[in-house]
Amino acid sequence: MSITLALDAMGGDHAPAIVLDAAIEALRRHPRLQLVLVGEEGLLRKELGRRGTSSGDRLRIRHASQVVAMDESPALALRGKKDSSMRVAIDLVRDGTAQACISAGNTGALMATAKFVLKTLPGIDRPAICTMIPTTTGHTHMLDLGANVECSAEHLLQFAVMGSVLASAVDNNPSPRVGLLNVGAEAIKGNDTVKAAARLLEVSPINYIGYIEGDDIYKGVADVVVCDGFVGNVALKASEGVAKMISGHMREAFGRNIFTRLAALVSLPVLKSIKHRFDPRRYNGASLLGLHGIVVKSHGGADAYAFGHAIDTALHEVEQAVPSRIDSQLEILLAQGAMMRSAT
Amino acid sequence: MSITLALDAMGGDHAPAIVLDAAIEALRRHPRLQLVLVGEEGLLRKELGRRGTSSGDRLRIRHASQVVAMDESPALALRGKKDSSMRVAIDLVRDGTAQACISAGNTGALMATAKFVLKTLPGIDRPAICTMIPTTTGHTHMLDLGANVECSAEHLLQFAVMGSVLASAVDNNPSPRVGLLNVGAEAIKGNDTVKAAARLLEVSPINYIGYIEGDDIYKGVADVVVCDGFVGNVALKASEGVAKMISGHMREAFGRNIFTRLAALVSLPVLKSIKHRFDPRRYNGASLLGLHGIVVKSHGGADAYAFGHAIDTALHEVEQAVPSRIDSQLEILLAQGAMMRSAT
Numbered sequence: 109m110s111i112t113l114a115l116d117a118m119g120g121d122h123a124p125a126i127v128l129d130a131a132i133e134a135l136r137r138h139p140r141l142q143l144v145l146v147g148e149e150g151l152l153r154k155e156l157g158r159r160g161t162s163s164g165d166r167l168r169i170r171h172a173s174q175v176v177a178m179d180e181s182p183a184l185a186l187r188g189k190k191d192s193s194m195r196v197a198i199d200l201v202r203d204g205t206a207q208a209c210i211s212a213g214n215t216g217a218l219m220a221t222a223k224f225v226l227k228t229l230p231g232i233d234r235p236a237i238c239t240m241i242p243t244t245t246g247h248t249h250m251l252d253l254g255a256n257v258e259c260s261a262e263h264l265l266q267f268a269v270m271g272s273v274l275a276s277a278v279d280n281n282p283s284p285r286v287g288l289l290n291v292g293a294e295a296i297k298g299n300d301t302v303k304a305a306a307r308l309l310e311v312s313p314i315n316y317i318g319y320i321e322g323d324d325i326y327k328g329v330a331d332v333v334v335c336d337g338f339v340g341n342v343a344l345k346a347s348e349g350v351a352k353m354i355s356g357h358m359r360e361a362f363g364r365n366i367f368t369r370l371a372a373l374v375s376l377p378v379l380k381s382i383k384h385r386f387d388p389r390r391y392n393g394a395s396l397l398g399l400h401g402i403v404v405k406s407h408g409g410a411d412a413y414a415f416g417h418a419i420d421t422a423l424h425e426v427e428q429a430v431p432s433r434i435d436s437q438l439e440i441l442l443a444q445g446a447m448m449r450s451a452t
Numbered sequence: 453m454s455i456t457l458a459l460d461a462m463g464g465d466h467a468p469a470i471v472l473d474a475a476i477e478a479l480r481r482h483p484r485l486q487l488v489l490v491g492e493e494g495l496l497r498k499e500l501g502r503r504g505t506s507s508g509d510r511l512r513i514r515h516a517s518q519v520v521a522m523d524e525s526p527a528l529a530l531r532g533k534k535d536s537s538m539r540v541a542i543d544l545v546r547d548g549t550a551q552a553c554i555s556a557g558n559t560g561a562l563m564a565t566a567k568f569v570l571k572t573l574p575g576i577d578r579p580a581i582c583t584m585i586p587t588t589t590g591h592t593h594m595l596d597l598g599a600n601v602e603c604s605a606e607h608l609l610q611f612a613v614m615g616s617v618l619a620s621a622v623d624n625n626p627s628p629r630v631g632l633l634n635v636g637a638e639a640i641k642g643n644d645t646v647k648a649a650a651r652l653l654e655v656s657p658i659n660y661i662g663y664i665e666g667d668d669i670y671k672g673v674a675d676v677v678v679c680d681g682f683v684g685n686v687a688l689k690a691s692e693g694v695a696k697m698i699s700g701h702m703r704e705a706f707g708r709n710i711f712t713r714l715a716a717l718v719s720l721p722v723l724k725s726i727k728h729r730f731d732p733r734r735y736n737g738a739s740l741l742g743l744h745g746i747v748v749k750s751h752g753g754a755d756a757y758a759f760g761h762a763i764d765t766a767l768h769e770v771e772q773a774v775p776s777r778i779d780s781q782l783e784i785l786l787a788q789g790a791m792m793r794s795a796t
Binding site: 296299341349350 | 670686
């Protein structure tokens, strides 16, 4: 059976070029895949032509007359751009024409539009953004990463449920270990919200392993890291910042003179393996969880290789039926009274 | 004129050994320095003897019969251990016997005891923990790092004032750039507390540069990074976690086989320079700011080299009269009505 994904061909810093390149490459990798490019039809036809290809059964074009700007207000985009490439791509998921959509566009607008068009699952107040990040032992899933900057304990429980289901589906892990991010491992540590969330998690059916600290994220002690969107966003970006600082310094130190450049040459295979291991492009593709449908957010500055990973992420979530698995898990929790039907 | 520092000789994972080693070395480095080792007198005499030295004018011993355990409750330590090495060291600062104290012991107990014994400066509700961290261009000062997990906008303003004065004193920088950590650079981003703090900072005499994001910490765009203790603690530990993961992977990749080990040998000077640049021991010594006195917290797992850096940090703050400079700055702000005399 084929799977159809809708691509917002106009979103991101390098659209539509990198979206088209990634699309052509993804169709080669996945024989069952079909793609719908959403955007300005004339432009997309021309760009496909420049790449020596054209639309067909597996690569269709769906015209959309508007584009959401990267710095546009989410509320304005939602109200004023009903024919944007982002909106139409999400509409295709709601209609069932596509099983998932991917956009490298404005995160806030994507979140607002996806929530408005697809609606949240029963028991979920607000969708969360979840991404995979590398650890010493493999990878972990971390959420929320910025969609919800003020969270209640109930929200953190919802994130834990969604993250647990995602990790279970994506990693084929029957019982993912869920850690709650805090400033210390002892029970007395943390703010009131985190302490209240811990009490909810302790009595939930989730495999909750307790508090974890910032450095534990990368030790691989948890398969899912739960935190509010403010903390998650800052922690992830700080981590990226450190990694960039170190790699920048390495480049500089190895480029300093003829001897260090020789050392770099001798070390090339090692340096390449290090670069590959932590290449952020391999982790591109954050999932908007808690919706009736699959929406994947690519980094705005992604290249075709990175966007391809976001396509693979969406494809994998379709194959694993992530939203309906989250829905089933939520139903169990709601029936048990472990969660309220709606906290809003 | 000489400067006297009190060292909690019993605090930390490797006390008293590393404290004594660091003390002896610091006396060599700083001819004007005098140190008071606070702890179990018999043990300290014996340990000094094993190092071929003894107490004297520049290295005195002050007996303290108790030790605060690393996992002890701060409240219990404060009430029940009035003759702990930590408490006596802080008492020496209050009495004027020492101009500052350094401890590698229990952070919560140190904070509670320092606040109780030394009291906070007028206008400061709660002390904050501030540390120096490396950036691409040098270093920055970040606070709070865990002392205050729930903060009001007013608290963030207080942190900004204290961090600004510290950076100004330590770096001889007349107008340190102060950034407020947030999830985005746009004015609409962030939670209510951060937005309210931004409004306070905009009208303050501080050189406030606006919101900065997690990755900006390491770009050197701000000399002071202000955030609540929860976010600061997680961001700092996550950063340490990433750095450790990368260095661990590098070690592994360079040790894989005979060829990679040869590459490591050729690259040794470069690898050493990278290691030195980001050596966390060189950034050891966090300042408890906002008190009538100087208290420096060393990492609990510090070795003698790292503890020596904490001693240097305290010495530098004494020379620069950091608490009285913070006090003067607060007085100006209080007189201007930019801050309330007491928010508690």
